[in-house]
Amino acid sequence: MPSKVCFVNARVDRFDYPCSVEGRLERILKKIDLKKYFSEDELVPIKMHLGNPGAHHTIRPNFVRLVVDQLKKIKAKPFVTDSVRLRAYEYLDAANRTGYNAMSLDAPVIIADGIFGLDSVKVKAGRILKELSIPSAIHDATSMMVLSHVKGHIDTGLAGAIKNLAMGCVTAVPRGCDWKEGGRGKMHFQMDEVMTWHEDLCTFCGICVRTCPLDAISIKGKSFLVDDKKCWRCGRCVRVCPEKALTVPQSVKRFSVSLAEAAKTVLSTFEKKKVFYVNFLFDIQPECDCMAVSDTPVVQDQGILLSDDVVAIDQASLDLIAKAQGLPQSKAAELKRKRYADILGALHEKDSRVQIKAAEKMGLGKSDYRLVEA
Numbered sequence: 563m564p565s566k567v568c569f570v571n572a573r574v575d576r577f578d579y580p581c582s583v584e585g586r587l588e589r590i591l592k593k594i595d596l597k598k599y600f601s602e603d604e605l606v607p608i609k610m611h612l613g614n615p616g617a618h619h620t621i622r623p624n625f626v627r628l629v630v631d632q633l634k635k636i637k638a639k640p641f642v643t644d645s646v647r648l649r650a651y652e653y654l655d656a657a658n659r660t661g662y663n664a665m666s667l668d669a670p671v672i673i674a675d676g677i678f679g680l681d682s683v684k685v686k687a688g689r690i691l692k693e694l695s696i697p698s699a700i701h702d703a704t705s706m707m708v709l710s711h712v713k714g715h716i717d718t719g720l721a722g723a724i725k726n727l728a729m730g731c732v733t734a735v736p737r738g739c740d741w742k743e744g745g746r747g748k749m750h751f752q753m754d755e756v757m758t759w760h761e762d763l764c765t766f767c768g769i770c771v772r773t774c775p776l777d778a779i780s781i782k783g784k785s786f787l788v789d790d791k792k793c794w795r796c797g798r799c800v801r802v803c804p805e806k807a808l809t810v811p812q813s814v815k816r817f818s819v820s821l822a823e824a825a826k827t828v829l830s831t832f833e834k835k836k837v838f839y840v841n842f843l844f845d846i847q848p849e850c851d852c853m854a855v856s857d858t859p860v861v862q863d864q865g866i867l868l869s870d871d872v873v874a875i876d877q878a879s880l881d882l883i884a885k886a887q888g889l890p891q892s893k894a895a896e897l898k899r900k901r902y903a904d905i906l907g908a909l910h911e912k913d914s915r916v917q918i919k920a921a922e923k924m925g926l927g928k929s930d931y932r933l934v935e936a
């Protein structure tokens with residue numbers, strides 16, 4: 563039987579709150595019966611990306627508040643969370659500036675691996691990653707609500723719920739360890755690989771220095787240094803370098819499959835049907851929210867998808883985007899055609915389906931789904 567994916571279309575036809583996206587999201591959340599997934603008094607992490615200075619295309623706080631309200635109506639105890647992306651103190655400030663705080667969301671906003679980003683539990687992973695460290699507030703939770711802003715990603719094409727589970731629910735550097743025992747670095751840099759600096763291409767523009775969340779890069783005169791002890795292999799410097807002067811040997815397939823493996827590892831800490839997903843297809847920009855900028859959307863807003871199947875919801879996201887036309891005045895306009903089966907993949911010369919197929923093969927869900935419009 564296909565998995566059920568509920569859909570709130572971004573288009574509205576009447577100027578009446580029940581017809582608004584918020585109104586229909588509220589209605590569908592009531593209809594889904596969240597009690598099937600979450601219990602009274604259960605502490606429920608609402609896992610999301612909390613923003614980044616310069617990146618303004620994240621999930622709008624009013625939608626997050628709506629999810630919090632519905633969880634509170636069934637007497638669950640939601641809290642909004644993410645693992646460290648920037649150092650935790652700065653990340654909480656970025657979240658606050660984006661509008662994610664206890665006052666606006668009516669729920670605590672906490673960092674899942676603690677203010678030092680060191681609180682995590684090691685969990686056995688699979689063939690590629692071997693072992694991952696899961697932030698304590700996610701590992702110890704008995705259920706989870708995963709809110710994902712769907713957009714592009716340089717290494718995978720589509721970034722949706724699978725990526726949010728995989729990259730977002732692992733710790734960068736666990737207590738007393740280095741990045742090799744975390745998780746995110748292992749996916750980005752694939753074990754022992756190191757970044758290469760190409761002196762002949764570098765213009766010493768300093769963008770990588772400004773982008774590094776850990777101040778691990780320093781440029782002195784014509785010398786370029788990376789502090790190996792500080793660097794947690796997030797790969798941002800590689801992505802932002804306009805001259806391609808920083809490179810990491812990357813196997814695209816291995817990266818996407820390792821995402822599926824990490825998602826499976828995170829889900830192994832929950833009982834079945836205790837994780838629910840909401841994908842927001844608004845401001846579908848070319849790159850990840852970890853970047854210090856937001857670009858114009860590459861296709862029009864599509865709406866919101868809801869499901870308890872992570873594979874089905876990402877497949878449905880990809881399919882909705884495939885039906886949309888590339889927008890003028892966006893990165894999509896640089897492509898030759900208007901329609902693509904995988905426009906986010908085409909923008910980055912990647913195949914977004916690899917992670918979805920790998921996740922399905924690992925038993926995380928079904929790509930066969932039934933769309934139910936709210």
Ligand code: SF4
Nearest residue numbers: 764765767768770803
């Ligand atoms: S961003 Fe690239 S070109 Fe600029 S300083 Fe860094 S390595 Fe050099």
Ligand code: SF4
Nearest residue numbers: 774793794796797799
């Ligand atoms: S990969 Fe680059 S940006 Fe990330 S921590 Fe290391 S030096 Fe900084």
